[in-house]
Amino acid sequence: MALGWDRTVRGRKPRARHAKDLMPKLLVPLVAGAATLALGAGGFVATPIVLAADATLVVDGQPRTVRVFNDTVGSVLAENGITVGEHDVVAPAPDTKVSKGSEITVRYGRPVTVVVDGVPQVRWTTATTVGEALAVFGVQAEGAQVSVSRNAEIGREGLSIDVTTPRDVTITVDGQTRTVSGFGAVGDLLMAQQIELGAADIVTPGLATTLTDGMAVTVVRVTTQQVTKEVPIPFETTTTEDPTLAKGTTKVTTEGVNGVSTETWTQTLHDGQVASEERVSSVVSKAPVTKVTKVGTKTTASSSSDGSGPATGTATGSSCGVSYYTLHGSKTANGETFDMYAYTAAHKTLKFNTMVKVTNPATGKSVVVRINDRGPYISGRCLDLSYSAFQAVSP
Numbered sequence: 001m002a003l004g005w006d007r008t009v010r011g012r013k014p015r016a017r018h019a020k021d022l023m024p025k026l027l028v029p030l031v032a033g034a035a036t037l038a039l040g041a042g043g044f045v046a047t048p049i050v051l052a053a054d055a056t057l058v059v060d061g062q063p064r065t066v067r068v069f070n071d072t073v074g075s076v077l078a079e080n081g082i083t084v085g086e087h088d089v090v091a092p093a094p095d096t097k098v099s100k101g102s103e104i105t106v107r108y109g110r111p112v113t114v115v116v117d118g119v120p121q122v123r124w125t126t127a128t129t130v131g132e133a134l135a136v137f138g139v140q141a142e143g144a145q146v147s148v149s150r151n152a153e154i155g156r157e158g159l160s161i162d163v164t165t166p167r168d169v170t171i172t173v174d175g176q177t178r179t180v181s182g183f184g185a186v187g188d189l190l191m192a193q194q195i196e197l198g199a200a201d202i203v204t205p206g207l208a209t210t211l212t213d214g215m216a217v218t219v220v221r222v223t224t225q226q227v228t229k230e231v232p233i234p235f236e237t238t239t240t241e242d243p244t245l246a247k248g249t250t251k252v253t254t255e256g257v258n259g260v261s262t263e264t265w266t267q268t269l270h271d272g273q274v275a276s277e278e279r280v281s282s283v284v285s286k287a288p289v290t291k292v293t294k295v296g297t298k299t300t301a302s303s304s305s306d307g308s309g310p311a312t313g314t315a316t317g318s319s320c321g322v323s324y325y326t327l328h329g330s331k332t333a334n335g336e337t338f339d340m341y342a343y344t345a346a347h348k349t350l351k352f353n354t355m356v357k358v359t360n361p362a363t364g365k366s367v368v369v370r371i372n373d374r375g376p377y378i379s380g381r382c383l384d385l386s387y388s389a390f391q392a393v394s395p
Contacts, residue, residue, distance in 0.1 A: 247296050
């Protein structure tokens with residue numbers, strides 16, 4: 001640099017200024033300008049000073065301020081002890097120059113397993129919360145059951161998340177059917193719907209059955225009750241021989257009367273309807289009266305000429321078909337009250353009270369009957385026996 005001279009002052013000799021006199025004055029503005037001076041052969045040379053600047057480093061959403069000195073993104077990460085892998089994301093790229101106010105973002109990859117209705121998916125993701133991860137997996141979690149809070153953070157070690165989506169099913173209980181949404185098994189659904197079950201109630205399908213869309217769940221209320229029933233006891237019939245009565249005649253000495261049994265039954269009801277019942281006790285509250293019928297064994301000596309009395313004699317044998325009838329209590333052709341338990345028969349022409357011996361050739365059994373009625377009127381039959389007479393010759 002050339003030395004300068006002060007302007008001429010009248011009456012004084014000009015004085016030269018030396019470089020050392022100029023130094024203090026020259027350094028002030030140069031230092032303020034952030035440059036240093038060096039003396040060279042041809043004068044002064046200026047070299048710029050590199051100053052530190054602030055940048056923002058955001059790691060998994062957590063920001064912090066770092067000092068940078070003409071660095072790249074990669075060198076800033078290295079200086080701050082941050083190592084990234086193949087599943088991690090860095091922005092901007094590691095070779096990007098960093099300047100004042102730059103923002104560097106690092107998001108670490110995490111292994112996340114999402115199990116939706118039992119079907120697993122495994123991915124690496126930079127999501128830091130459960131909600132973000134579900135969005136990355138495309139899982140519609142609205143209304144679903146998620147095993148972890150959607151706001152929960154995911155550490156670098158990763159996380160497993162179970163997601164159960166609701167199933168639309170119908171429930172029929174207490175006479176009403178409605179459509180509801182539920183999770184898990186049938187038992188979980190009933191609990192969620194606050195449906196209480198009795199110890200004997202029947203649930204179809206079973207409580208442990210996993211819900212599926214369109215499933216029909218039925219609850220049958222099972223109850224029991226005890227009832228009493230008045231049940232008739234049929235009377236029995238006995239027959240005794242009476243030598244004072246003409247052979248073939250009968251006389252009821254004791255009418256039969258049904259008895260009554262009081263029974264206690266336990267009934268099982270399904271939704272109020274009797275499904276089954278079991279008798280648990282039976283008490284005879286009124287005993288039946290046995291019917292007693294006397295059968296005459298006395299043989300008559302003669303027959304009346306008008307055919308109204310007993311007839312004796314040997315009948316001509318013949319073979320024909322016989323049948324029996326049970327019009328018990330009705331009037332016979334001779335005016336008697338028909339007794340199906342007496343040994344009587346109906347014939348078209350034989351006199352009333354005629355005694356006829358009937359033999360069944362197939363069994364060899366015989367019975368003597370008294371004619372007191374007319375008939376039969378079916379081709380091929382010659383006698384209509386009373387019930388007891390027919391049974392006497394039957395196999």
